Amino acid sequence: MNQEPSGKTILIDGYNLMWTTATLNPVARFDFNHARDLLILMLRAYQDHSGDEVILVLDGYKGRSPYARRVEREGIGIVITGRGMTADRWIMSAVERPGFDGRVVSSDREIVNFCRSRNVPVTSSGSFEKILMECVEKRRDLSDTLKSRRGHFRGRFKGRRGRPRGRP
Numbered sequence: 326m327n328q329e330p331s332g333k334t335i336l337i338d339g340y341n342l343m344w345t346t347a348t349l350n351p352v353a354r355f356d357f358n359h360a361r362d363l364l365i366l367m368l369r370a371y372q373d374h375s376g377d378e379v380i381l382v383l384d385g386y387k388g389r390s391p392y393a394r395r396v397e398r399e400g401i402g403i404v405i406t407g408r409g410m411t412a413d414r415w416i417m418s419a420v421e422r423p424g425f426d427g428r429v430v431s432s433d434r435e436i437v438n439f440c441r442s443r444n445v446p447v448t449s450s451g452s453f454e455k456i457l458m459e460c461v462e463k464r465r466d467l468s469d470t471l472k473s474r475r476g477h478f479r480g481r482f483k484g485r486r487g488r489p490r491g492r493p
Contacts, residue, residue: 334427336416338450339364339383339403341431346454369399370460378427380404382412420445 343349343360348367353360365381372379385393385405392407393415406415416429417439428446429436430453440447448456 333377334425335377335379336419336427336429337368337379337381337453338412338416338429338431338433338436339381340412341433342450342453345432345450348454348458365399365401365403367457367461368401370464371457372401374460374463378402382406382415384412385410 339361343353343364349360349364352363361383368379368381371377380402382404383406385407390407391409393410394405394407396403396405404412404415406412413431413433413436416431416436419425420429420440420443425445428448429440430448430450431437432450437447437449
């Protein structure tokens with residue numbers, strides 16, 4: 326792997342990772358909830374390998390609750406932001422808290438610039454996808470699941486010319 330396990334906290338801009346990666350984007354276009362479930366499984370493989378505490382941050386700013394809530398699924402901490410707060414804002418406020426000793430995964434320019442200005446390490450979504458896939462490949466059960474599910478969605482959203490339907 327390109328990166329040594331650090332045993333630290335890693336905040337992940339969940340929807341940014343989902344929409345910018347070649348692995349999950351095709352699935353998300355067809356079945357958003359399924360893509361999110363696959364992301365959680367992939368993050369579990371990463372967490373098991375690295376020893377990092379993974380916190381997946383998801384937008385909940387259009388929801389009913391005014392408060393962020395934290396849940397756990399597959400051993401992954403998931404923060405769903407409250408009404409009026411984006412995942413980007415939540416991540417930036419977490420980075421600003423005294424004692425934050427971790428890193429962030431996002432390709433969002435605002436988050437990247439914010440973290441760099443505070444000397445917080447940032448990994449781009451594309452680079453992290455490669456790390457995730459290395460971890461997934463080491464887990465045969467997960468690797469087979471991911472390959473079969475990705476293949477299931479591959480041709481479903483494309484038109485005759487190979488472009489996604491609804492786009493010029």
